[in-house]
Amino acid sequence: MFITKFSSDVNIDTSDQALALSLVFASNLVGTSAIGQLSDRGFNEGLMGASALLASLIHFLMWGLAKTKTGVFVYAVCIGLTNGGFHNCLFSFFSEVSGNNSELFTTIHSLFSFFEGWAILSVGPVGTALLNRSPQVQIQDYAIGRYKYLVAYAGGMTMTSGLLVLIPVMRRSANSLREQVHPQATAPP
DSSP states (O other): OOHHHHHHHTTOOHHHHHHHHHHHHHHHHHHHHHHHHHHHTTOHHHHHHHHHHHHHHIIIIIIHHOOSHHHHHHHHHHHHHHHHHHHHTHHHHHHHHHTTOHHHHHHHHHHHHHHHHHHHHHHHHHHHHHHHHSOSOOTTSGGGTTTHHHHHHHHHHHHHHHHHHHHHHHHHHHHHHHHHHOHHHHSOO
8 A cells, every 4th residue: 555655665666666666566466467377276274374374574674674765666566465365265265164154254254344344444553653753765674664663564564463363273283293103092981
């Protein structure tokens, strides 16, 4: 959402700002399609978690360290590719969680949609408030100074969502490993 403002603050001209925004959307289409193919094969929770964690790293590293037009363009492409994946896997995730219960599917989908809508609406005010905490642009600083809190917020939120999705995956893997190592411990008496 703030890529054009960031581009302006690193002195990129308006046509390149528009190009950066276009790169985000175009790469999002490619990422959505590619990750959609993988999610159709059943790699849902792991793919969702990996997409979110990768997006978090991209925020922290690429956005935080971008100071040139090339850096902004690379960030735009990378975040577009990873961002589409998380949302693309949601419906398969809802199906897996709800099983054959259509009411549970609708409930889960509604809750996720509500919180996603709330998050989208809060991005503008929260982002603006975070930008106002450091009003000065210092090109030599991390995230050019002004964006450091916004980068931390975006990276932290995507990391949290990725970890929340991966906790059940890690728990199942640990249980499976425990069953392989100690099969009699899980067998009924």
